[in-house]
Structure formats: structure tokens, C-alpha cells
Amino acid sequence: MELLSQSGERRREDEDNKLSGGLDYFKVIAALLVVAIHTSPLSTVNGTIDFLFTGILARAAVPFFLMTTGYFLLPRYLFEKSGDYRPFRRFIKKEVFLYGTAIVLYLPINIYAGQLQGIGFTDFLRMLVFDGTFYHLWYLPASILGVLLLVFAGRKLSFDAVFATALIFYGFGLLGDSYYGFLSDGGVLDRIYQSMFQMFSYTRNGLFYAPVFLAMGAGIRKKYKLRHAADIACGFIISVSLMIFEGLTLNYLGVQRHNSMYIALLPVMFFLFQMILRIKRKPKKSLRTVSACIYIIHPLFIVLIRGAAKITHTEPLFIENSIVHYLAVCFLSVIFAVIMQKVVLNGKVFYAEVRPFGADKTAARKGRAWIEIDRNNLRKNVCALRSLLPPECELMPAVKANAYGHGAVLIAKELNRLGVGSFCAATVLEGVELRRGGVKGEILILGYTHPKQFPMLRKYRLTQSVIDFSYAQLLNSFGRKIKVHLKIDTGMHRLGERAERIEDIRKIFCFDNLMIEGVFTHLCADESKSGPDRDYTWKQIHAFFDVIADLEKSGCDCGKVHLLASYGLINYPIYAEDYVRVGIALYGVLSNRTDMEKCPVSLSPVFSVKARVAVVKDLYAGEAAGYGLQYVAESDRKIAVLSIGYADGIPRSLSCGNGRVLINGAAVPIVGRICMDQMMADITDIPDVKSGDVAVVIGKSGEKEIPVYDLAEESGTITNEVLSRLGSRLNRILC
Numbered sequence: 001m002e003l004l005s006q007s008g009e010r011r012r013e014d015e016d017n018k019l020s021g022g023l024d025y026f027k028v029i030a031a032l033l034v035v036a037i038h039t040s041p042l043s044t045v046n047g048t049i050d051f052l053f054t055g056i057l058a059r060a061a062v063p064f065f066l067m068t069t070g071y072f073l074l075p076r077y078l079f080e081k082s083g084d085y086r087p088f089r090r091f092i093k094k095e096v097f098l099y100g101t102a103i104v105l106y107l108p109i110n111i112y113a114g115q116l117q118g119i120g121f122t123d124f125l126r127m128l129v130f131d132g133t134f135y136h137l138w139y140l141p142a143s144i145l146g147v148l149l150l151v152f153a154g155r156k157l158s159f160d161a162v163f164a165t166a167l168i169f170y171g172f173g174l175l176g177d178s179y180y181g182f183l184s185d186g187g188v189l190d191r192i193y194q195s196m197f198q199m200f201s202y203t204r205n206g207l208f209y210a211p212v213f214l215a216m217g218a219g220i221r222k223k224y225k226l227r228h229a230a231d232i233a234c235g236f237i238i239s240v241s242l243m244i245f246e247g248l249t250l251n252y253l254g255v256q257r258h259n260s261m262y263i264a265l266l267p268v269m270f271f272l273f274q275m276i277l278r279i280k281r282k283p284k285k286s287l288r289t290v291s292a293c294i295y296i297i298h299p300l301f302i303v304l305i306r307g308a309a310k311i312t313h314t315e316p317l318f319i320e321n322s323i324v325h326y327l328a329v330c331f332l333s334v335i336f337a338v339i340m341q342k343v344v345l346n347g348k349v350f351y352a353e354v355r356p357f358g359a360d361k362t363a364a365r366k367g368r369a370w371i372e373i374d375r376n377n378l379r380k381n382v383c384a385l386r387s388l389l390p391p392e393c394e395l396m397p398a399v400k401a402n403a404y405g406h407g408a409v410l411i412a413k414e415l416n417r418l419g420v421g422s423f424c425a426a427t428v429l430e431g432v433e434l435r436r437g438g439v440k441g442e443i444l445i446l447g448y449t450h451p452k453q454f455p456m457l458r459k460y461r462l463t464q465s466v467i468d469f470s471y472a473q474l475l476n477s478f479g480r481k482i483k484v485h486l487k488i489d490t491g492m493h494r495l496g497e498r499a500e501r502i503e504d505i506r507k508i509f510c511f512d513n514l515m516i517e518g519v520f521t522h523l524c525a526d527e528s529k530s531g532p533d534r535d536y537t538w539k540q541i542h543a544f545f546d547v548i549a550d551l552e553k554s555g556c557d558c559g560k561v562h563l564l565a566s567y568g569l570i571n572y573p574i575y576a577e578d579y580v581r582v583g584i585a586l587y588g589v590l591s592n593r594t595d596m597e598k599c600p601v602s603l604s605p606v607f608s609v610k611a612r613v614a615v616v617k618d619l620y621a622g623e624a625a626g627y628g629l630q631y632v633a634e635s636d637r638k639i640a641v642l643s644i645g646y647a648d649g650i651p652r653s654l655s656c657g658n659g660r661v662l663i664n665g666a667a668v669p670i671v672g673r674i675c676m677d678q679m680m681a682d683i684t685d686i687p688d689v690k691s692g693d694v695a696v697v698i699g700k701s702g703e704k705e706i707p708v709y710d711l712a713e714e715s716g717t718i719t720n721e722v723l724s725r726l727g728s729r730l731n732r733i734l735c
């Protein structure tokens with residue numbers, strides 16, 4: 001296994017993920033095995049055979065559920081030591097929700113059966129945390145507690161240490177389960193277990209039982225995957241035989257306090273799980289919901305069938321014939337589960353440990369080159385910028401130019417989640433894209449919209465900027481109401497009606513079809529707070545507020561008033577008014593490095609660009625590489641060909657040693673001319689670079705970072721241009 005390159009391993013893992021559907025199918029079988037445990041289907045045939053089935057073999061069902069959770073959720077915490085706790089939180093949330101729902105569902109039966117009568121707080125806690133509030137529900141708190149324990153242990157301990165600890169705990173558990181009778185009556189150990197059983201009724205719980213299977217699932221994913229089917233089959237047959245022998249012997253000796261835990265269950269699960277992984281099927285997520293439903297609901301059907309059989313006097317058939325009883329419970333549970341999945345959830349997948357596809361989809365979407373969006377930093381920037389705003393003022397982020405290259409829909413939706421409710425875009429088609437992507441709130445189109453596109457403004461509920469008086473007439477003549485913000489030109493002399501033409505501006509308020517919801521201007525010298533720039537900015541600000549005062553005096557309702565963009569907010573925050581149209585600062589960057597050094601709030605970049613190493617090749621002394629023979633090797637060199645080029649937005653001026661990239665935490669020069677789809681870097685000085693490795697064009701690798709300022713300086717422009725040109729061809733991955 002060591003021989004496999006890391007990328008090879010990653011690829012193999014993606015492949016595994018894509019074909020992990022066998023697990024989904026087996027989940028349904030496992031759920032039906034759990035039903036068997038609770039109905040003893042073969043008991044009317046033969047007690048021993050039934051025990052063999054439900055007291056031994058079917059005991060593989062619950063560990064299997066735990067292992068799939070471990071397999072998908074835990075590798076990132078036990079092996080990769082990821083600090084991203086979102087999947088973990090998602091899992092806990094779902095399980096808690098499921099547990100809560102199930103508790104409520106079974107409450108009437110609890111009450112009817114008198115199980116809640118006279119129970120104290122500690123009993124209640126014991127039920128809630130360990131035993132489950134209904135007999136089968138123990139699994140949910142056990143998986144929650146087990147995952148919690150492992151994730152926390154994984155922060156400090158290596159996987160091996162975690163797994164070893166879980167094994168030891170399982171050993172303790174065994175002594176309180178199948179092996180209990182070996183404790184000498186009243187001995188020290190017995191007394192210890194007696195007092196433990198005050199806290200929980202069984203040792204098959206989140207402490208002694210769940211952790212080892214959860215860890216084993218993760219371990220199989222990352223290090224114990226067996227290659228040969230024959231090994232797996234042999235291992236399985238041997239361990240199942242051992243477990244049957246172990247179970248029957250313990251049962252014969254009468255030492256079992258309970259029959260959930262066996263020594264041989266560990267190897268059985270190890271091999272069984274690998275066997276199921278071999279069933280290469282596409283994932284079928286709906287089966288996860290179905291199996292969870294069967295699991296939750298079947299005791300209810302046991303109760304109902306009992307009741308119905310009593311009333312209809314069909315007990316001999318439905319109760320006393322254990323096979324028919326089992327099949328009836330299975331039948332109703334499956335029907336219920338399918339209806340739940342199809343009708344109530346409408347095909348949506350509720351129950352999945354983690355999106356097992358998440359990682360795989362991401363890998364596929366990354367492909368040859370990609371942009372990573374750091375959602376945490378975006379949130380931090382929103383908080384930092386909000387801290388500069390006066391109380392009534394809100395952010396109106398500029399998400400034009402695909403959110404400065406960051407991905408407009410992605411960013412705007414993330415901002416929606418952070419409570420941002422208004423945006424500005426440059427063009428009407430950008431607005432349409434945002435709406436189609438599901439972005440909520442007000443969207444102001446800052447630029448010119450062609451009259452043929454006016455219907456789109458209404459259809460997609462966009463707000464158009466009135467860019468001068470005659471454009472106001474044009475908009476009004478469309479004949480239907482359009483929402484607008486009125487733009488005033490206070491000195492930039494780009495768009496907007498000139499501030500001194502106050503008569504015309506007032507007239508615009510009389511147009512019937514314009515619903516004026518805001519008035520704004522744009523500053524053009526707000527990068528600095530001193531000298532002529534400051535004087536000019538003040539002139540602009542005064543001209544703007546004169547217009548506002550005049551309009552208000554004449555009884556016009558200006559609606560939302562706004563004039564500041566990123567630099568305006570940083571340098572002149574007291575003029576924030578109703579909205580601040582922040583763009584570049586929101587993305588954690590300013591136009592150049594020196595501005596950032598002076599910035600009063602701390603902002604963090606949201607954007608990284610990464611590309612794969614396609615090929616590593618030798619270049620011998622005297623040979624040239626790339627178009628125009630611009631790079632000639634002076635000595636023998638090693639070159640990495642990176643799968644990203646100027647068509648992806650990399651400035652071509654970084655060619656020939658002007659720019660650098662990071663590979664495995666080291667900076668290396670770009671050599672030769674950057675091509676449309678590829679570029680080359682000299683990796684002679686860094687070891688072990690191979691095809692599939694990641695090169696960082698903007699962002700961090702190990703300790704090193706290439707900030708976007710480097711690219712802006714090397715290509716003689718501002719960060720805004722570098723960012724907004726990046727990546728019409730790149731997927732954006734939210735991290």
C-alpha cells in the first residue's frame with residue numbers, strides 16, 4: 001500500500017465513494033435483522049435455531065450501522081485531524097433530531113405501559129443518555145455519544161491510540177454482556193458492574209460498544225482495506241464460525257446477561273464490512289431513509305399488530321406463528337418507510353450520516369484546477385465590516401463580475417445566510433443569474449440595461465439604476481412599473497445625472513412608472529483621507545447631501561440613501577447612511593498591499609486558486625520549454641506542467657520567472673510563457689513532486705502564502721482586476 005502515491009490513493013478513495021451503494025442496500029437488510037431481534041421469528045420452529053439467528057448472527061446489524069457512520073464521518077477527525085467540525089455537527093444534529101422525534105413518537109406507549117411512572121431524574125437521565133427511552137432507541141444515544149467521544153479523543157490521540165482504547169472499553173463491555181456470568185458472585189468486579197448498571201442497564205451503549213465499531217469503520221476506510229476477495233471470504237467464514245461457537249457455548253453455559261457483544265463479533269464485522277464494500281453499486285440514498293424508518297417504526301407495528309390480532313381474534317396466525325408475525329411486522333414497516341420516503345419526504349434524503357458523496361463530488365469538481373472559497377473568512381469579513389457601520393446602516397455587497405471572481409451565486413447565498421438582504425450587480429444578466437440561483441433580497445443593477453431587457457427587470461424583481469435624466473424617460477416609457485435607485489453624478493463623471501441639474505432630478509420623481517426606492521452616488525477619490533483626494537471627496541459628499549436635502553425639502557421620498565463603497569467605508573465611515581456597497585473589502589482584500597497595511601479592520605482573503613500538476617518531466621541542460629523558446633535550461637532541471645493557464649485568468653505577464661506558485665509548501669518560479677491552458681514551474685529544488693499534486697497560484701500551502709497582491713504587482717495592476725478575471729472556467733469549492 002505504501003507504494004501507492006497519495007494521489008493514487010485519493011483517486012481510489014473517490015472511486016470507493018462513488019460505488020459505496022452496497023452499504024445502502026445492506027442497511028435495509030440490517031434494519032430487517034433488527035426487526036428479527038425484536039420478534040424472534042424462528043422461535044416457534046426451534047429455540048436454539050432462533051437464538052443462533054437472533055442472538056448471534058443478527059447481532060451484526062447494529063455494529064454495521066455504526067461502522068458506516070465511522071466509515072464516512074470519522075476519517076477526517078481520526079486520521080486527517082480536520083478542524084472543520086461542520087460534518088460532525090451535521091451528524092449530531094440529525095441524530096438528535098431523529099432521537100427527539102422517536103422519543104415523542106413512543107411517548108404515548110411509554111405512558112400507556114406505565115414506564116414513566118414514578119421515575120426520578122437519574123432514571124430519566126439514564127434512559128435518555130444510555131438506555132434509550134424505548135427499548136430499541138438505545139442505538140441513537142449510543143451513536144451520538146460514541147461519535148462525540150471519538151471526535152474529542154481524535155483531537156489529542158492518534159488513530160491507533162483511539163482504536164486501542166475503544167477495544168479496551170469493548171472488553172469491559174463484554175464482561176457486562178455475554179461474559180457476565182464468569183464474574184464471581186459478589187466479587188469486586190461484580191460489585192463494580194452492579195454499580196455501573198445503576199447508571200445504564202446494559203454495557204452495549206455509547207461508551208463500551210459503539211466506539212470500537214465507529215473506529216473500525218474509519219480504520220477500514222483509511223488503512224485496513226483488504227485487497228483480495230479470498231482473504232475477506234476466508235476471514236469471514238472463520239470468524240462467523242468462531243462467533244457461532246462462542247455464542248452457542250456462552251448460551252449453553254448460561255453466562256449471558258445479554259447477547260449483543262461477542263469477541264468474534266469484531267472480526268466478523270471487520271470482514272463483513274469489507275465484503276459489503278466489494279458490492280460495487282451506485283449509492284442509493286433513499287435506502288438510508290428507508291432503513292432508518294424501518295428501524296424507528298417497527299416496534300410500533302409490533303404493538304399495533306398485537307392489538308389488532310387481539311381484536312380480530314387472529315392471534316394464532318399473527319402472534320403465535322412467529323414467522324408470520326415477523327413477516328407482518330417487516331411488511332408494514334417497509335410499506336411505512338417507503339411511503340415516508342416517497343410521499344412525506346418527497347424523495348428527499350433525510351437520513352444520511354454524512355453526505356458520503358460530499359468529498360467525492362468536491363474532488364470531481366476540483367478537476368484540473370479550481371478556486372477555493374473560505375466561508376469562514378467571508379463571515380469574519382462581514383462581521384468586521386459591519387462593526388464599522390452606524391446602527392441603521394446595512395451592507396449591500398457588490399457581487400458583480402461573478403463576485404470579483406468568487407462566484408456570484410455562491411457568495412450571495414452565503415451572504416443571505418449571514419443575514420445580508422441586498423446586493424448590487426453590474427448587469428441585468430448578473431441579476432438574473434443571482435435570482436435563478438435562488439438569491440433572496442433586493443438586487444440593484446448598477447449599470448446600463450438595454451430597453452429590450454426591461455421586461456427582465458420585472459420578471460426577476462430587479463432594481464435598475466437610473467443613470468441620467470434621458471434614461472429615466474426611457475425607463476418610464478416602458479409603460480410598466482419598474483423599481484429604481486436614482487444615481488447622482490457628483491464628480492466621477494461616469495454614470496448618474498449631474499448633481500447640479502436639480503430640476504431634472506426632481507422631475508424624475510414625477511415619472512409614473514418609476515418606483516424610486518433609493519438615491520445614490522459613487523466616490524472616485526476615496527482611497528486616501530488626505531490632500532486633494534480628501535478635498536475632492538468632501539466636495540462630492542457635500543454635493544450629494546445637497547441634492548438629498550433639496551429633494552426632501554420638495555417632498556420627494558429618497559428611500560435608501562447610499563454613497564460609500566469599500567474605501568469610502570474604511571476612510572469615511574460616518575457617511576455610511578442606509579447602505580454601504582462594499583465589494584473588494586468583503587473579499588478580504590484591498591486594491592493594493594499598502595492600503596491593506598493601513599486598513600483599520602482586519603480582513604482575511606476568501607479566495608485561493610489551485611491547479612494540479614499534470615506532468616513532471618526532466619529538462620536537460622540547453623533544452624528549451626514552452627512557446628517561443630523563452631526558457632532555456634542552463635543545467636539539468638525538473639519541470640512541473642500545471643493544468644491552468646491564461647484562459648483561466650492567470651495573468652500572462654507572470655510568464656518567464658515573473659510569478660511563482662507554491663507546491664508542497666515551497667515557492668517555485670513560473671518558467672517559460674504561460675499558455676492558454678497550461679503553465680510550467682521549475683521544481684528542481686523541491687523533492688517528491690508528482691502528477692496529481694496541488695500547486696497553489698493564490699493562497700496558502702504549508703507555511704507559505706502567495707497573496708493576490710503579489711500577482712497584482714507582478715502584472716502591474718490592482719487586485720480587483722486579477723480577481724475578477726479569474727476563473728470563468730474554474731469551479732468554485734466552498735470550504
Ligand SMILES: *Cc1c(COP(=O)(O)O)cnc(C)c1O
Pocket residue numbers: 398400446522564565566567581582583584585
Ligand atoms: C463596483 C462598485 C462598488 C463596489 O466597489 P468596491 O470598491 O469593490 O467596494 C460600489 N459601487 C459601485 C457603483 C460600483 O460600481
